Amino acid sequence: MGHPEPAPRAGGDADIAVIGALVADPGRCRILLALDDGRALPATRLAAEAGVSPATASSHLGKLTEGGLLAVEARGRHRYYRLAGPAVARLIEALQQLAPAMPISSLRQHTRAHALREARTCYDHLAGRLGVELMSAMIGNGHLTGGDGTFDLARARQDRPTGYGHDVDYTLTASGEELLAGLGLRLPARRRPVRYCVDWSEQRHHLAGALGRGLLDRFTQAGWIRRTGTTRAVSVTDAGRRGLRDVLGIDLTPP
Template sequence: MAPETVGGDVDMAAVGELLADRARCRMLLALADGRALPASILASEAGVAPSTASGHLGRLTERGLTEVVATGRYRYYRLAGPDVARLVEVLGRIAPARPVRSLREGTRAHALRLARRCYDHLAGRLGVAVTDALRDRGWIAGSDGSVDPTERHGHQLPGYVAEDGAYHLTDAGRAGFAGLGVRVPDGLAAVRCCVDWTEQRHHLSGPLAAALLARFDADGWLRPSPGHRALRVTDAGVAGLADRLGVGWPPPAVGLSRA
């Protein structure tokens, strides 16, 4: 009888080997807003030839970081779920910022700081500002999400802030979200959040944040930027954010911000 095959401890080095390549990391960042993109676009994002991009995407898919979506004869790639998106976001918080070497790169970096899609929810200064507005209105209750980069809790990284269940939804929040046309998931009590990698403050994540961003999209408040994951706020969005949530555009930088 053949011996039973069992897995040993996790092989973190296998994932680390994939992330050690800048081209593959750029592909993962391009997919961090939840889109499914063709290999040609990802090759352009990574700055590599299409044949090279295919090899990188094959390795990412084999290791379970990306998955293929087939539409007719076309193949698109996307992150293999929210766990991978959270990995990309956490790595973004602890990784150094890449140097900006051109006006184009500077413009793009500024747009990403202002507003971007973090898989299925809103991030950047706008995501932080919306989260602050929800807390100020008493729709959610919890920490203000400030991060002290010198503070250490046990063995956690400096600046650690608990992410899961950091807030809870209030009765006023249920009514307020209903007024915006946002369907609150049944049984929701704890509200998840991420520590925004550019602002080092909380922005909402999880099912409630996904429903809120879907509402903003449906109302035409936000539009994707061509070629990258930054979001553009429309005229309707500027008016709606100010009128319904008291959020001005552009939102100010609050606390620590990374270029």
């Protein structure tokens, strides 16, 4: 189920300094990045992700929740935290676009950065090279119509180099509906079927909305992709490479 967009707030200009203060701490940023794949995680896991003590993590989580960036839910004796909604995910993606890259001083850091650019989750859908290849294949095979998947900053009206797009109205075709039926995928009626994001690492469109969420869930269930531990990176399995090639014509041979 998708999260509703926040309602407009009454009052004066938005106080962006409040949000700036929340994301100014590296530990809090690592917590937000750990949750950017849409999952809900316990405080102990997030403390490990942030590299801080449980007490420090508790303080960070309290500030992020009070500031409206996180939501918390109780499951038995444990409390689980998740991003408060897609607007927060878009904020994280935008910050990643604007922020300088961290210096890479080890093979492990290089491998992790490469994995994120190859295939990752963007809140509740796929991004990175895999995400834009999926979008391109859906368009090229006639499953989507309305645009060509490209982003041109010089011609953009509302779109920015990252985050949800608004300039292009993509529509699922009859061929696309047949594809979803073949995959055993039904889209929820209460959510906009097709949306797109401008991918910050590829600078092209990747698929979002109910269709993006549905394909992520279906590929995960089918064992075509799997999460790679504590990061947002996902890996494509051998079965996934065959399935993506046979069903959508996507060749994921390393570039």
